[in-house]
Amino acid sequence: MDNTSVTSDLTSSAGQTPWYNVVVYQGFNGYGVTITYLLMNLIVATLGLAILLLNSYAAYVMSCKPHNWDVTYVFIKNLAISDALCGLFTIYNIFYNLIHYKLFYECLFRFGVLNCILLNSSLNLFALTFDRYVKITAPYIYWRIFEEERAKVFTIVTWCFTIVMALVPLVGWHTEQNTDYCGYFGVFTRAYLAMLLLIVLIGFLLLCVMYIHILIIASAKSSQTQLFQERMLQIQGLAVYRSRNPVKALWWKPTKIILLIIGINVLCYTPVGIYVPCVLFGMMDDLDVGTQGTLLLYISCPLYLNSLANPIIYAYKIPLVRKAFRRLVCCSKHDSTASITY
Secondary structure (H helix, E strand, O other): OOHHHHHHHHHHHHHHOOHHHOEEEEOHHHOEEEHHHHHHHHHHHHHHHHHHHHHHHHHHHHHOOOOOOOOHHHHHHHHHHHHHHHHHHHHHHHHHHHHOOOOHHHHHHHHHHHHHHHHHHHHHHHHHHHHHHHHHHOHHHHHHHOOHHHHHHHHHHHHHHHHHHHHHHHHOOOOOOOOOOOOHHHHOOHHHHHHHHHHHHHHHHHHHHHHHHHHHHHHHHHHHHHHHHHHHHHHOOOOOOOOOOHHHHHHHHHHHHHHHHHHHHHHHHHHHHHHHHHHHOOOOOOOOHHHHHHHHHHHOHHHHHHHHHHHHHHHHHOHHHHHHHHHHHHHHHHHHHHHHHO
16 A cells, blocks of 8 residues: 555544544554554653653662661652663663564563553552561561661562563463454453452452551550650649650651652552453453553553652652752753853
8 A cells, every 4th residue: 555545544544433433543563653642642652751760760769878767668669660671671662662563572571561560569558568567566576677778688589579570471371362453451461460450469469458447546655655754744743735646757757758659559559440440351352452552551540640649649748859850940940050151
């Protein structure tokens, strides 16, 4: 088909279909990229670039941490690295979406990298929760268990495990090769996806149990300490007033950061967490693999917003990161002012 016929086909289709469904150009193997699809991918690509830059800078800043920093921030730094890789993957995946070359093993590798990043983020959230759980429920043994070197070893083991899980489909656990379409649900077997989903769900349930226990214990300890202080003041004949509870201040500030991070993660993962089981249990079998993959692209948008929100939380809640971002903004303003003056 020559360029003239392609142009006439696009013109005729433009007269029959809404403007947002007009095919802008043909990718490899005749895949038509519509205006809606193009705009959606360009928006996601912009988010991916922002995610990559912000999380890379946050991870760099936390790498220059003080020597006596809490071990918790080792896991937060690893989460920032995962989010930065998510941004890098997003940019590469958009490149594929707009060109649509079809290589089966490249497709396996690309979506395997996505599984690796998401699974690593989930395990990091579990590590953050377990760190808080032990620090509040068993503070006397916490410092013997959670050392910085052990936390680093855990992150290395986590990456090794997730990389192995990502490479498993490449060595044989995949569907039969199909050159018609490279889709997430078209290359992985349902058994493999069900296993990943089971790992994430088990971690999520344990996470919920630990945080419920954390809040119960911490609230009880806080109330007991407050009552004890009020009783002592009454015995001494002094006025009783509600002061800031030092015990609560000790556990609540770092716990609040983790709760905020995990809460936003859970909220953003919920749409995908609902959609993927629907596909695995056959509720979407009336749709072809390509349509299922396109829906997954749209439903995954909150994940990108989550990776974008995390460095904002770090800058808002962690003093070292906040100061670094403030210096960066101030330097940018100073440079722009100097250039205008010049």
